[in-house]
Amino acid sequence: MTTFVLATHNAGKLAELRRILGDRLGPHELVGYDGPAPVEDGDTFEANALIKARAAAAFTGLPALADDSGIAVDALGGAPGIFSARYSQLAGGEKSDAANNAHLLASLEGVSDRTARFVCVAALADGGFEHLERGEWPGRVLTAPVGENGHGYDPVFAGEGEQRSSAQMTMAEKNAVSHRARAFGQLVEFLRRRYG
Numbered sequence: 001m002t003t004f005v006l007a008t009h010n011a012g013k014l015a016e017l018r019r020i021l022g023d024r025l026g027p028h029e030l031v032g033y034d035g036p037a038p039v040e041d042g043d044t045f046e047a048n049a050l051i052k053a054r055a056a057a058a059f060t061g062l063p064a065l066a067d068d069s070g071i072a073v074d075a076l077g078g079a080p081g082i083f084s085a086r087y088s089q090l091a092g093g094e095k096s097d098a099a100n101n102a103h104l105l106a107s108l109e110g111v112s113d114r115t116a117r118f119v120c121v122a123a124l125a126d127g128g129f130e131h132l133e134r135g136e137w138p139g140r141v142l143t144a145p146v147g148e149n150g151h152g153y154d155p156v157f158a159g160e161g162e163q164r165s166s167a168q169m170t171m172a173e174k175n176a177v178s179h180r181a182r183a184f185g186q187l188v189e190f191l192r193r194r195y196g
Contacts (some may be wrong), residue, residue: 001027002195006034006055007066017065020175023166024188028195035059036173043071045082045121046132053125063126064196065187069179071153073141076107081119084153101145101156101183114141118157118166122187123195131190135182139166150174 003023014032021030022154038055042048045068052066052183070084070091080087087097108114118137124130144156154167154173159177166174175181 003031003169005030005031005033005056005060005062005064005193007039007052007064008015016171016175016180018169020181020184021151021188023190024185026196028191030065031062033060033064040068040143043082045119045134046123047133048082049121049123050125050130050147053123053130057125057127063124063164063182065122067120067122067180067183069118069120069183070120071104071116071157073104073108073114073143075111075115077111079107080104104141104153104156105144108141114143115139116141116157118153120183122178122180123181124187124191131187131194132185133186133190135179135184135186137177137179141171154171 006017008014018030031058038051040051042051048068049066053064056064057097066180067112070081072081073079083090086095088103089095091103091129093099093103116139119136122133139158142165147155147165150167155165157166158164159166
């Protein structure tokens with residue numbers, strides 16, 4: 001059995017990943033991380049995911065999993081992208097989900113092309129070995145927030161073929177199709193091949 005550490009201080013993300021991965025981890029265990037948070041100064045989702053995984057692996061001595069994720073809007077040239085969590089703050093606003101959603105909607109006011117995608121890159125760092133998987137959930141940005149579930153940009157995003165926002169989906173529905181489910185679903189298949 002291998003114990004993997006998930007490089008996040010977010011207990012909700014750990015719980016979400018345990019639900020997504022379920023029995024697919026087999027005999028392996030996923031534990032939380034209580035070490036220092038590294039500076040995420042990469043310029044891609046891939047770079048930031050590896051920064052977090054490397055830091056957790058170095059601190060704990062365990063193979064570490066991490067992810068970096070956000071929303072990329074076509075009409076905004078892929079923004080907010082890696083700056084999704086701080087999108088409003090970078091424009092002089094506060095750092096909160098509600099402020100980020102309001103800033104995104106304001107940025108798209110009058111724009112007809114609202115295609116977007118949630119992106120998640122999942123990383124493994126184990127000593128000198130590293131591996132990445134990328135998951136994308138295509139869809140569109142709505143004109144107003146709707147729904148009470150989820151977090152981040154869920155209230156203003158509807159997946160491809162969906163009339164509901166991702167904040168109106170149940171956790172089980174979202175975990176079956178989300179960018180994080182896709183990235184970590186691919187990563188767990190790799191882990192099973194590598195670690196048994």
